[in-house]
Amino acid sequence: MKKIMTALILMGMAASAVAQITEVPSNNGGVESLRGSAELNITRGADKHKRVIKDREPLQRNYVHQPPIIPHQVRGYKVNLNANKCLSCHGWKYARETGATKVSPTHFETRDGMTLSDVSPRRYFCMQCHVPQVDGKPLVGNDFKAVDSLTQN
């Protein structure tokens, strides 16, 4: 008898636990986030795959000291201890031949403002600051305008 009772109680507990799991309430209160208005407990369909745009003209900068955006594909470009693909075009030695913009002198400075004879370790991993763009629409609206002196005609 005792055994049957325990079993029944356990079963009851398990059943109510299951019921609770399926009944998690989800109500985003009509708030739209970056994942749209999908409820938490619903898996939203994935967005369409975005593509990196091939080569194009350098993009306008929005503020002074902005790291410029990379206006070309970087697929397969490795930057590691052994090799730096970016510098094989953007290094001062090769920039003229390849038509790439030279890295600016700030890339040779340490954080204490000392100028080194080669690219500073803190500017070695280019993609920490420079990134390519995809053909996606901005996720949120933005009416930021660059200062007049940076606006290209």
Place this chain on the structure above:
Amino acid sequence: MNILKKIWQTLSTPSKAGVGIVLALGFTGGVVFWGGFNTALSLTNTEEFCTGCHEMADNVYQEYRETIHYSNRSGVRATCPDCHVPKDWTHKIIRKIAASKEVWGMLTGIIDTREKFQDHRKSMAMREWKRMKGNDSRECRNCHNFEYMDFSEQGSRSVKMHSSALASGEKTCIDCHKGIAHELPDMKGVEGWH
């Protein structure tokens, strides 16, 4: 009747028969050997063969799987021998004989760990670059023919370099496209690298 007689005569004269039989045997043997040899050659010219050695499978093969020559929009692949083994017979045989040292390398364990591979990579890569530079990147050109490159389809950076240094013959594919299929060794001192 006359013909049969002649054949019998030939066969019964030892010296003449000897020549004939040797020639005949030589001929069939040659066909068999040749066929077998070429079959063996083409068997060793597959990706499965190359990756049969863990030295190749654990290092260069894994790296190559992340690159455009393994997977791309058109599904056309370049396999190990496409880039590393010449297509025409003479060059292929020469390369194959040179490559027999790889078997020795395997037996002596010259690159049998990842660390050893990395230490040895620069000397191997430099030999490959030298070979490709020496034959004007012949294996690349088996698939990529400069004559048929459509500059209107290429990126502006590609067009700039291809229409100048490549078109004039001043540089060849491997001068500008190192490390397209595998990780690079330490590039200090290599021309064109930082």
